[in-house]
Amino acid sequence: MDIDQRMTELGKAKREAAMPDRIQLARLKNAIRKKTPKQGVRTGVIPVSLVLCALVVMIGVLAGFPAEQGELLSFQKEPPQTAGTPKNPVAAQKQASPSQAMMPNESGLVVEEKFAFAAELIELVQEYTELEVKKITDSPFSKVFKDTSQAVLLETNRGKVDLVFFPNPGQAEKVEIDEDFAVRGNITFTFTGAELRDGVAPLRAKGPTYQFTHDNLLVLSSNSEFVSDFRNMFTSYENYREVLRNFGLNINEYKYLKWPEGKQKIAGLPEKAAEELSPVWWIRDEVKLRAGDLFPGLFIKRGSVEVVSAYKTVEGIDHLFRLKWDEQNAVWTISEHQSKSGKALYKGK
Known part of the structure; x- marks a missing residue:
């Protein structure tokens, strides 16, 4: 040769x-x-x-x-935090006005208008997980996939996680990571199941990249615990939604109250009432909690003081409790208890 x-x-x-x-x-x-x-x-x-x-x-x-390839994906480095040039004058005007470009969600977290596509999911993360979102920035994955540029990077109390939103239902569930660990300290990877933009592969990371997919959402992080966080979040949300729907309620009209609320203030409720909220004590005489049951979830209707609890047995018996605050005795009481047959939590049970 x-x-x-x-x-x-x-x-x-x-x-x-x-x-x-x-x-x-x-x-x-x-x-x-x-x-x-x-x-x-x-x-x-x-x-x-x-x-x-x-x-x-x-x-x-x-x-x-590509000159930017080496910096495209490294979970130890801060990604670019500046937004690109708006595609239309209306967007430019909105970004120019701080009062319009920022909007706090129900948890008080400020979400920039350019990240509005992720606002609902971020609210869900704050309600159903122990993650505290500290900051929202542009994700380097917004430049990776041909079908979408909608991606955000969340900085939380437990590290960073990237969220990529695809336009079609079920699209993210086809995406898989193909990693190469052949060279120590120089881990590269790419994606299968989705078209990538020209010149972006192979991507680089300092360690393994973990993924979770749900419908059109792709979750990526160097922290494997985020996979469990998001899986549990969607499982809980979908089970509670099913119970509420069984009783004619729309879960989107209610806010999930993480327990214990304790020191937190709940709009419309007296401070003592918020402190006394607990998902367990008031149903002990009504149902017997067992291993495998869906833990009773507390919900307050948005814009009101209506509090309900959703509970499901492992066999699929749904329960709905309506709670009422007894101001005179400073206790919560059950004003209504309904039960219906629903879907079992586990197959064969």
């Missing part, structure tokens, strides 16, 4: 192309030294010419590689 052919193959190697310049150059030099004859008058000239040739090939390869 002649030198030109060998240098061409080196230049085309996928792994070599993804490596930093100094590592690339060092490996090329080592490869050349091993193949260069050490005898004869021209031994001092050949390495120089070969190195120059290697530099030319390397520059050619790197020129075709």
